[in-house]
Amino acid sequence: MAFGIFKKFNFGLKKTRESMSGAIDAAISENEDITDQLYDDLEEILIMGDVGMNTSAEICERLREYVSKHHLKKSSQVKGAIKEIVAEMLEGGEDMGLVTMPSIILVIGVNGVGKTTTIGKMAAMYKAQGKKVILGAADTFRAAAIDQLEEWANRAGVDIVKHHEGADPAAVVFDTIQAGIARDADIIICDTAGRLHNKKNLMDEL
Ligand SMILES: Nc1nc2c(ncn2[C@@H]2O[C@H](COP(=O)(O)OP(=O)(O)O)[C@@H](O)[C@H]2O)c(=O)[nH]1
Ligand SMILES: [Mg+2]
Incomplete structure (x- = not known):
């Protein structure tokens, strides 16, 4: 069963992975040498693959530095370089800066x-750090x-606060915070129903 879900998900991601990887391969074979055109093509492919404008620009910027540092000449060497650069950018990460007691995290996204999965992992991580965590099931959709x-x-x-399906998400968040304070929680994490971050009315609702 779990394997079936994993396969389904892996299959779901396969399309993005293949289309991006395929597009990079095509750009590489179109430009044998490392040219400005190649950088432009790569940046466009990354943006089209939902990597984000700033991150795509940064990857290309770092790629230029990498190419000059390692004296790369052929576009075929670029793919490995991108892999290394992305891996390096994903390392480390910023601290969440959870200084208040309790700290409240509202998780929002499409x-x-x-x-929900990330909340589960965060809950386990903070619990392992000896923190008291409480979750709020504000995705009542x-x-x-x-x-x-x-x-x-x-x-x-960890503890969870939940209402029934269709309940007011704000009420769930409110109750979770109350419970968190009453139970001396360090971290309160609330799940929300998926929404586009640019839908103003849905964001205001939160
Ligand atoms: N490979 C992979 N799959 C993930 C990851 N996070 C979530 N998923 C899967 O993506 C799907 C949607 O995740 P879910 O947490 O329900 O998304 P939500 O709608 O934002 O709450 C599920 O099948 C998860 O198992 C991840 O970091 N890696
Ligand atoms: Mg969810």
């Missing part, structure tokens, strides 16, 4: 980007969303 978060709470061994 459907299916991994909000589907009953399954509440069950999913509950499963993650059970796995991490």
Whole structure:
């Protein structure tokens, strides 16, 4: 069962991976030498692959430095370089700066980007650090969303506050914060129903 889900997800990502990887291969074979055109093509491919404007520009900037530092000449050497650069950029990461007691994290994003899964992992990570974590199931859109978060709470061994399907998400967040304060939680993490960050009315609702 779990394997089936994994396969399905892997298949889902395969399209993005293949289209981006395929496009990079095509750009490389079109430009044998490393030219400005190649950098432009690569930046466009990254942006089209949802990497984001700033990150795409940074990857290309770092690629230029890498190419000059390693005296690369042929475009075929570029793919390995991009892999190294991206891996380096993903290392480390900033501290969340959780200084208040309790700290409240509201997780927002488009459907299916991994909000609930990330909350589960964060809960386990903070718990392992000896912190008291409480989760709020403010994605009340589907009953399954509440069950999913509950499963993650059970796995991490942390408390969860939930209402029924269709309940007011703000009320769930409110209750979670109340419970967090009452139970001396260090970190409160609230799940939300997927929404586009540029839909103003939906964001204001939060
Ligand atoms: N490979 C991979 N899959 C993930 C990751 N995070 C979430 N998923 C999968 O993506 C799908 C959607 O995740 P979910 O947490 O429900 O997204 P949500 O709608 O934002 O809450 C699920 O099938 C997860 O198992 C990740 O970091 N890596
Ligand atoms: Mg979710």
